[in-house]
Amino acid sequence: GDSVTQMEGPVTLSEEAFLTINCTYTATGYPSLFWYVQYPGEGLQLLLKATKADDKGSNKGFEATYRKETTSFHLEKGSVQVSDSAVYFCALSGPGGSQGNLIFGKGTKLSVKP
């Protein structure tokens, strides 16, 4: 079945460091891909998404490119801030690319130190 694998954390970086969180997927058809973020004490928020191959999603300085050839959707940010400390979840839409349930990775906790 469809699945998402993301790098295990926790990831600890200094402020202004470069961030990469790896995400790979297995899916039938052409799913949409998402990154969600969960800040401490808050609910899940959509960070960015891409709906087809080679699309780049971007928001708040974060970027991810939908790579069909490597089945990947890695999250990157050039210069992290303390306020980026959160848990990041990679997800894909349900089988066949429908807008049904999302399938999530286990999450990667990011801590950014001043």
Add this chain to the structure above:
Amino acid sequence: GAGVSQSPSNKVTEKGKDVELRCDPISGHTALYWYRQRLGQGLEFLIYFQGNSAPDKSGLPSDRFSAERTGESVSTLTIQRTQQEDSAVYLCASSLVTSSQYFGPGTRLTVL
């Protein structure tokens, strides 16, 4: 406008008791989803509503779990005869048919 709300925010119950968790979706969102997040795990899909019908119940872990939705409004997730392995954060999300899902803050359920 208002986001997805869930109640209660925390629920502690004894093993064997029934619990009801409530979700109020964003007004106008026709799709509603329930997920479960156990400690240290990713989110597991439970059930999906389109309007008040549930075309996908594939994630419900056992017949102790059920869910209802009234029209395109409130949904309740009921867990009967709770077990300790039911302890988790239960998350609700809503969306328009073809849009991204917006999540509520979750209900943290602890079964003693």
